[in-house]
Amino acid sequence: MFDNTFTPEQQMLHQMVKDFTAKEVAPFDMAIDQKGDFTDGLFQKLIDNGFLGLTLPEEYGGAAFDPIATATTINDLAYGNASVGVTLEGHYKTLDQLMKYGNENIQKEYLDSANHRIFAFSNTEPSGGSNPTGISSTAVKEGNKWIINGDKVMITNGGLAEVYIILVKSGENEFSCFLIDKDMPGFSFGKREDFIGLRGTPVGEVVMNNIEVSEDHLIGKRGQGLEIADQAHDDARILMGAVLTGIMEHALKIASDYAKQRKALDTPLTDLQVIQEKIANIAISKELTKLVYQQAAIRKQNGQPYMEEAAMAKTFGSRSAVKAGDDALQVLAGYGYSREYPIEHLIRDARALEIAEGTVEKMRTAIAKAEFEK
Amino acid sequence: MKIIVCLKQVPETNNVKIDPVTHNLQRNGISGVINSFDVNAIEAALELKDRYGAEVVALTMGPPDYEKTLRLAMAMGANEGVLLSSRGFAGADTLATATVLAAAVNKIGGADLILFGRQAVDADTGQVGPLVAEKLDLPQYTYVSKLNLSSDGQIDAVRMLDGGTVRVNGDLPAVATVRSELNEPRYATPRNIKLSFKKDIVVYDEKDLDLDDSEIGQAGSPTIVTKVYTPTATPKVTETLEGSAKEAAQNLLTKLSEKSIL
Ligand SMILES: Cc1cc2nc3c(=O)[nH]c(=O)nc-3n(C[C@@H](O)[C@H](O)[C@H](O)COP(=O)(O)OP(=O)(O)OC[C@H]3O[C@@H](n4cnc5c(N)ncnc54)[C@H](O)[C@@H]3O)c2cc1C
């Protein structure tokens, strides 16, 4: 396992996040799902303890942690509650693009506040998410300004986030990314999705009505939008692999603890092969998903391509986590099917990740294409 | 204001094994973590830092690996870390440990307050803090569950003991050993974790501390552990005195004087 190769810094962070999760996140897991929002004070605690600045450069008040530490942090938080992991995933993947593609002025203006303000990335429109060339939001250049119009939906952290990087059409068959913030005239929030899982994370709509921005707000070059959107997906998928590992660790813990104390007449559940098989399968899926997301993170850190590994982590991890939840439910049987236990919401949470950050169908296509090109 | 916090690294597991021959704790191969009560001591120091801008120094005696405990203290907010490390310190009992810690406190230039955990969770003696206080000839406040310092150099503490609490106050400098009831420790933040690994750690050995070989390590340790066991509890007997109030009182007086209590 890669865990053994953590640096002392990564190890200390790992321990801190596990402690934080045990005290501040896990006890509220059920309440978050039932409330359909983060419980009071939790989000502020994430801010106060510096989670938003995990990946930010030190000169902007951040911790400048690496991709492995970042993914491990998401994994550890998601073990407590998947929505907490996903909200930070949305933030980190957006910051990655601002740090990679943003010009110096926009970085200076916005990275400073990223320690306490949430960021989000948005391509999806009502017309569809899988095929970004089908979007209809536009940016039109007037003098040295850009005028942005359109409607973006299903944005992770939509409504909660204060800063957005959006993909728009900037010309005939030309796509570009821009940074906008919620205080700009013409910016408004639309509806929040009533999703069946990840209920702590707001996923919502942003409406752009003649938002005027300077050239500095163009992220990357004009026409580089699709590349940046793809890059954001790749970065996000590593972290989604981490979320899914956390969900499976959670399912495994519940199922294993339950099996250890439950008897079928005089036989402990742990002695039944049918139960052992389920526990083993959850453990195998959890470990494999973790190895793939860690592999992707290591490649990212080393400057090697990681598109395929990131897509594998999310594709394999998402179906595995749905199945792990299903297996865990079966171990608890009637109690597993009850809303009094967290398993049913783990299944709903995991299911989102067969869709968000690229559907598994699209990812299999991308993986196959990469293989054919070898 | 300056505060020194003494920290110990203990084995991560709850079932520490005892060497059958030497009766020492077997620490090999078990990764170490900070003694849990010591985290409360760090928090107490940091609260005073938040309030008075105190300078907080984390101090530990142990092998080079104990550095990570100092880094954790710095990641929580301590200003610096001092490691007392040398082959000569190995095999120290509570007395030899206290000798080295006291010498280090002097080397650092003393402090207004020296904090300890109430006890180490591996060996559980709770002796090191009090011994250091004696070595430095400072007043000591053990088992502290509430702690206040005033800017004019007074300490006001509540000691939580079996069956009651005692409020004590006096002058600084002083030594205090703290309980987990004292506070809820803060988390190390990711940024401070990163920064703590960029700081230098000062390392002193017996020469730096001007200590004689006979005072430290095995040679400076009079403790001989002959046997380690869980004591059997002797059940207490409760007796009810019958009769009228007067008879019972008479009866009680007789019994107390029989036991030489009166
Ligand atoms: C089974 C057993 C066998 C033992 N065998 C021997 C033996 O054979 N020979 C021997 O010499 N000793 C022996 N000891 C005692 C010795 O190893 C002590 O663990 C050690 O000296 C510290 O004492 P303590 O753990 O009781 O700490 P405590 O006095 O309980 O610690 C209280 C506080 O003092 C501080 N502190 C303690 N140690 C340090 C440190 N190193 N640096 C900074 N601060 C510190 C911390 O704040 C801690 O919370 C034995 C103990 C046990 C339980």
Ligand SMILES: Cc1cc2nc3c(=O)[nH]c(=O)nc-3n(C[C@H](O)[C@H](O)[C@H](O)COP(=O)(O)OP(=O)(O)OC[C@H]3O[C@@H](n4cnc5c(N)ncnc54)[C@H](O)[C@@H]3O)c2cc1C
């Ligand atoms: C929890 C959650 C969070 C989200 N967060 C964000 C966010 O932060 N930002 C954002 O922009 N969007 C976000 N989305 C939207 C998400 O990216 C889209 O739902 C997703 O891209 C699919 O788009 P769609 O729902 O429009 O489905 P469609 O694109 O309409 O797809 C319908 C079906 O057709 C298949 N399909 C479509 N096109 C192809 C193709 N070319 N090849 C193979 N199969 C295809 C799909 O796999 C799917 O099965 C989020 C969604 C969820 C559920």
